[in-house]
Amino acid sequence: MNDTTALTTPTGLRDGAVIEIEHDGDAVTALVLLAGDESVILDVCDGSTPFVVRYDELGSFRVFEPELLDLAAA
Numbered sequence: 254m255n256d257t258t259a260l261t262t263p264t265g266l267r268d269g270a271v272i273e274i275e276h277d278g279d280a281v282t283a284l285v286l287l288a289g290d291e292s293v294i295l296d297v298c299d300g301s302t303p304f305v306v307r308y309d310e311l312g313s314f315r316v317f318e319p320e321l322l323d324l325a326a327a
């Protein structure tokens with residue numbers, strides 16, 4: 254089994270990804286602690302307890318892509 258298969262979910266999320274979601278009506282940044290086949294565990298890094306979200310409940314999100322920042326800085 255290669256690492257990509259083990260870490261990629263149906264939505265393309267991976268463990269350790271940084272995403273922006275809507276949470277309690279605000280856009281917040283969240284760390285993907287664990288991405289599974291049906292749900293994801295997110296930590297909004299604000300001292301609150303991480304929470305589980307099913308992909309069909311997640312809604313839209315944006316993934317932070319650090320390599321794009323490297324290209325923009327070059």
